[in-house]
Amino acid sequence: MTWSNQEWWPELLRLDILDDNAAELDPYGEDFDYAEAFQELDLDEVKSDIQDVMTDSQEWWPADYGTYGPLFIRMAWHSAGTYRTIDGRAGASGALQRLPPESSWPDNVNLDKARRLLQPVKQKYGRALSWGDLIVLAGNVALETMGFETYGFAGGRVDEYKSNEAVEWGPETEWETTDPERFEDEEVGNLKDPLANTVMGLIYVNPEGPYGEPDLEGSAANIREEFSRMAMDDEETVALIAGGHTFGKVHGADDETEVGPEPEAAPMEDQGLGWDHDFEKAGMITSGIEGPWNSAPTMWDTGYVDNLLEYEWEPHKGPGGAWQWRPASEEEREDIEKAPAAQDFDESEQPMMLTTDVALKHDEDYREVLENFKENPEEFQQAFARAWYKLIHRDMGPAQRFLGPEVPDEEFVWQDPIPDADYETVGEDEVAELEAAIRDADLSRTDLVKTAWASASTYRDSDKRGGANGARIRLEPQKNWEANEPEALADVLDTYEELQAEFNESRDDDVRVSLADLIVLGGNVGVEDAAADAGYDVDVPFEPGRTDATAEQTDADSFEPLEPKADGFRNYLGDGDWNDLYDTLEERMVDKAELLNLSVTELTALVGGMRALGATYDDTDRGVLTDDPGALTNDFFVNLLDMDYEWEPVSDDEQVFEGYERDSGEQVWEATRFDLIFSSNARLRAHADVYAAEDGEEKLVEDFVEVWHKVMTLDRFDLD
Structure with missing residues (x-):
């Protein structure tokens, strides 16, 4: 195996995350208009096909209770639920769940089966139905077939065909580790930015409790931290958990060690499926937790809320060796209404709860919401409908990007609405x-x-x-x-x-x-x-x-x-008090460039032009390497690469540097890491060389104008 540059030099600034912004990765080509193709679909026919698949149990992966509905809900939830407000990354758009690392996360065990079950639907509709839309729509159809009235559905998610390497998932090198580096000051409920999930490889929080222990207070703290980073308030949080856990069950009939490797590590003959195990012998194994939450796992009702509030719950180790909760007394365990067994309706199963469920009951604010839902089932239905709609659409942007006949008329504040003009625009x-x-x-x-x-x-x-x-x-x-x-x-x-x-x-x-x-x-x-x-x-x-x-x-x-904590384009350093996983200023600049959909060339031209313009934070001279600020020259690159100057850091943090004339020793310039990276990094220097040449200034002006216009119109979806 040949090592990559990143493996040889782990501290090397990663610029490859910008390469996708300059490349055409979609196999359908740049001229393909997905929105136009989607609008030609008969959405009712698509939903009918999904429903047919949902109720057609397959021998190679039999459906619980005769329906794949709960499995499809989990698939849609886990696809959308990775979204985080800190950097807006992840979520259902792009269908990243079908690509590593999400495809092989421990929390996504057996969701490969759910997507494989939907393969006939995807094949039938081809390019007109993206995997991103299909996964979310399957979740909606599942809810509707089990008696729930959803708020609506919008298409428009365009698939990715390469993993998003820009997503920072955390510092750990193993799944489901209890690495305290994930938390600021090692404090539960205080995640570092830009993380949202509290455990590597899980979508939200550890269902057993923080660090795998049944700690109710810590679990509630993690839930509030995690869901707030998805821009969900307490009512939305409880609605999502209670609504989702109304359906289906968790599978932990045996220890997880009985399960084979994840899809990305599975043998070739398994053809992209992972977590192989003998479910006929041991029962299905998805986690170490086993059991349904209520007596009617395929019907919308308040059974979950009723059970959680009406019974006292105690922790114990389930058949898979994980912490789960059961009614606290033998009498309550006899009293609670049982659910049919998932594969044998003649058998029954006792409902259980997760630590994360019981934590809701023991948190004062969450419990208030639960009690209101119990007393007002219609409010519960409405709250879950709206929160679910927000969950599965949160990463799609403004409502004008939403496609299809089921888009609701209501526009929500989380969609960042823009008013229509009631006047004629300027000519x-x-x-x-x-x-x-x-x-x-x-x-x-x-x-x-x-x-x-x-x-x-x-x-x-x-x-x-x-x-x-x-x-x-x-x-x-x-x-x-x-x-x-x-x-x-x-x-x-x-x-x-x-x-x-x-x-x-x-x-x-x-x-x-x-x-x-x-x-x-x-x-x-x-x-x-x-x-x-x-x-x-x-x-x-x-x-x-x-x-x-x-x-x-x-x-x-x-x-x-x-809010920018630092901005390389304006040479704004921030206060340096960052609660996050980004080590250097230049990493922040590249991260911002990726969010702006810039290539390496565009990043270089934009920074050089902004410095020439003198457009720096607080109008400082940092990085303005020219005697003629305000003119769009290539002086920044010429003087940065000029060997007549040498540079020294001003302080130990090596954020600010002074440039001296080699001959006289006179200080001439001041710059930051944002500036010097364009001469110290080989790839950026290669681009700087182009603009520093005698014939490079005209190209810089042309490239700067083009990328400036691009940034000014990135949000003009009406121009697409």
């Missing part, structure tokens, strides 16, 4: 008028560029959140983010609002300009003028049509994770 003549007004205003070039960047660069391609549309930079919490220099930003926004008001009030027609459009247009003006100062006549494309969101349309709490 070429009006844009020219506004550009002149911006140039006449009391705004510097760096004001224009930094404000546009701060607005647009919030975008995350992972979950399609953020961006310039909506002008949320003027709202809480974005207007007060340190990286945005709140006092200076407030002055810029005041000026823009005056320009907006003057323009809109002067019109005797229906044409109006939004603040969102004005901010982007101002950034374009700054870039065009900077290029002109360097001797280049460029036009930055501008597509009007953005509108301004209101505070009521903005979930301020869930926007907090979008």
Whole structure:
């Protein structure tokens, strides 16, 4: 086996996560329009086909209770449930569950069977039905066939064909370890960023309790931490757990050691299936826990909530050797209504609970929700319907990306709604008028560029959140983010609002300009003028049509994770007090570039151009390696690679460096790790060489304008 560069040099900055942004990995090709193909589907026919599969028990993997419904619910839940608000990564989009590492996670045991059961449906509809949509739709169909009324379904998830290497799953090198490095100060319920799952290889929390012990208080703390990182409140958390555990059972008829290797380690003859075991001999083994939660595992009711609240529960080791809970007294164990055995209806099974279930009962706030659900079953139904809809759609972005006849009319605040324009947007003549007004205003070039960047660069391609549309930079919490220099930003926004008001009030027609459009247009003006100062006549494309969101349309709490803790593009270092797993500033810069869907070339051009423009945090000279700041030159790369200078770190943390002339010893420059990585890293230096050449400046200007426009329009799904 040949070692990779990363294995030879583990500390080498990983740039390969940006390569997918420059490559075409979809086998259907770049011209294929999935949205158009999906809209041609007969969704009722698809659902009917899923239902046929769901009730057709196969000998190679027999259905519990005669239906694969609970298995499909678990599959959909585990696909969507990896989503985390910290970086917007994972979730159901892309169908990453069918690729490693998720395909072989211990928590996804036997979900390979669920997907294989759906293979005929996927084959029938081909490119018109992505695996991402099929997995989630199967969960919805399962709920509906068992008596639950779902809130709706939206298609539009486009499949990935390569694992997302940008997702940081944790510091562990083994599954299901109890590594305290996962938690800040080794404290349960205090995960490091960007993690959400509290155990490596599990979707949420350890069902036995923290570190595999039946600790109710610690389990509740982990649940609250985990679900809050999915932007779920206490009611949504309880609704999801209670609703999901209304159906099916867990399988731990024997010790997990009786199970074969996971799919990625299984022998070739198993053809992508893993966890082989003799279920006819031992019963199905998915975990070390065994049993249903209530007496009717294929019917929507309040049986789970009733059992949890009406009985006292005690921990014990089940047949698989794991901690689970049973009614505390012999009398209660006799009294509780039994469920039919999954494979033999003549037999019965006693309901059980997980540590995570009992933790809900013993947490004061969670218990209040449970008791309300018990007293008001309709509220339980509605709460689960809405929370489930949010769970399976949370990573899809704004509602305009939702496809199909079952998309509800209601738009939710977690979808970051943008109002429709009730006016005509500006045309070429009006844009020219506004550009002149911006140039006449009391705004510097760096004001224009930094404000546009701060607005647009919030975008995350992972979950399609953020961006310039909506002008949320003027709202809480974005207007007060340190990286945005709140006092200076407030002055810029005041000026823009005056320009907006003057323009809109002067019109005797229906044409109006939004603040969102004005901010982007101002950034374009700054870039065009900077290029002109360097001797280049460029036009930055501008597509009007953005509108301004209101505070009521903005979930301020869930926007907090979008705040940059550092920003390599503005040379903002942050305070360095990071509760996360990123070791260096340059790793943060590459991570942000990946979220912006940038290639290595685009990253390099964007940083070099921003430095030339002097668009740095607090207007410092750090990284502005030019005597002519504000002009779009290639001076950053020329001087960075110039061997007439040498660099020394300012302090032990090696975040800031000073550049000295070798001959005189005079300090000339100051830069950060964000800057020097473009000369110290071989691959980035190779790109810097291109722009530093005598014929490289024109290319830099062209590339910068192109990537600037790309960032300004990343959230313009209406332009697709």
